[in-house]
Every structure is written in C-alpha cells, then in structure tokens.
Amino acid sequence: RILQVLGLTLLLLMIWVAVTLAVAHLQVRGSRTPPPTDAHLAALKSEQGPVALHFLNTSEQALAENTLTHSVFVLEWSDGSLFLIDAGMSESRAVDFGELIALLLGAEEPTVHGTVGSLLGEKRFDVKGIGFTHLHIDHTEGLSTLCSGGRQSIRLVQTQWQHEEHNFNTREGASIVESSCLDRIGDWKSLFPGLGVFPIGGHTPGSTLFATWIDEQLFLFPGDTTNSKREILQDSGKGVIYSYLLVPEDTRQTAALRKWLKEKDSDSAVRVLVSHDLEDIRQQGVAPLQPGP
DSSP states (O other), X not given: OHHHHHHHXXXXXXXXXXXXXXXXXXXXXXXXXXXXXXXHHHTXXXXXXXXXXXXXXXXXXXXXXXXXXXXXXXXXXXXXXXXXEOOOOOHHHHHHHHHHHHHHHOOOOOEEOOOHHHHHGGGGGGEEEEEOSOOOXXXXXXXHHHHTTTOOOEEEEOOHHHHHOOOTTTHHHHHHXXXXXEEEESOOXXXXXXXXXXXXXXXXXXXXXXXXXXXXXXXXXXXXXXXXXXXXXXXXXXXXXXXXXXXXXXXXXXXXXXXXXXXXHTSTTEEEOOTTBHHHHHHTTXXXXXXXX
C-alpha cells in the first residue's frame, strides 16, 4: 500500500514537472520576435544620448573557460543622470548562487564585491532609470539595495512582454520589481534619449535587448541570450539540460540571435556586451564605475 502511494505521488510529480516545462516552453516560443533592423539601430543616434558607459562587477567566479560575473551596466548622460541595465543580487544570494555553480560545474568559490547599491555609493542617487534584460533573480534581487534609505522612485523601462509574461523562473524577480521603488513608464525616449529597448525573447518570454550609441560606437546588451562571447563566436548553445529542463529557452530563437549578434560583433563600430562574461567586458574597454563619496 505504501509503495503504491509513493509510486502514485512520484507519477503525479513527474506529470506536474512535465506540464510546467511544457507550458514554459510554449510561452517562450510565443514571444519570438526578430531583432531590430539596422534602420532601428541607426535611428538611436542622438546628440542628447549617453556620453559614457561603465559597469559594476557585483561578483565573479572563475569557470573552466571564462570568468562568470554578475554585471550591472551603467549608462551616463551629460547631466550626470544614470541608467542601469540589470541589478545583480544581494551578497548572501550571490554566495549561495556561486556555491551552486561550484557544485554543478566544479568552479572555484565566488568572490562577492558588493551589491549594486553599495558599489554605486552616493551615485545611487543619480540613478534616474533602470531596465532589465530579463527577470531572473540574479539580475533583479539587488534592486532592494538601490531602493533602500527612503529612495524616491526610479523610472522602470520595460517592454509589455516582460511586464506581463512570467514563468516559474521569472515570477520571483517580477515580484521584486513590482513591489520595489520603481515607477514603470511607457514613453522613455524623452527621459533617456538614445536608448533603444527591443523585445527579443529566446532566453525568457520577457528577454530584452538594450542598445545605444556613444559617439560613433553602438553598444548592444543582449542579456543572457548567451553566457559568454565564445558561444556567439562559435555558435554554440547552452546544452539540453540547461535549455530544456533548467531554464526553458526557445533554442530556435537563441540560435537566430547568436548568428545576428555574431554578424553585428564583426563590425568594428559595434560592441556586443555579454552580461556574464567578465573578460570580454574588460576587453571591450568598459571601465568600472567609480563610486561617489
């Protein structure tokens, strides 16, 4: 009798997992959309656009072929206004995340440098807006350190898909964003001239590409479409276990995006910045943001 109950419980659990994964895969395939055209990207050029790009390295961890980082990109306008792309994690979550990666991949222990709030210092009060490449917890949880201390609202730039379409991997991040100090706006172009925001799907239903020009250089921020620049250059995916079980991805879309990003990266006027690839971020000449006093 006990074995029958255990067997039935296991069967129901397997059915629940299968249905959950199936729904997530159908959902992410429903958000498939082509990347922006050259005309869309060229139209972002603006004399009022950002004048500098920096990044925050909230934590890092040496892997076999590259160093995994949880980066936050920082765009700066001439009046000192800052716009963040992603928000990293809390320090405790970064340690837990790193320990999991070490267990799964045999990586070294992580080095945690701080949260987005602590690394910004007084410059956190210059942050006027933020956007997320997607709503996984390692890109959203650090938001709490940015909103603390009686902080006034920060403008949230977000596509409709990212706002509405969530799965089991993005609901917690969506909840953090929803309950934070962020104020979602529909028209960001007047507040953040030169900023491009394009739904691309692939990794999650709400995955978003950010793009901007600084001088004559176009910067593309595709989030976790790939985890390293090598995956773009070698046109390699993340593997069956990752893309079908752990993080349900639209592999057809991520493959198309890899080809598109590789083509763009071959142009000397374009820089593709992969969120988790520390070596490539540094090689692209993106300097760390120096905190305020």
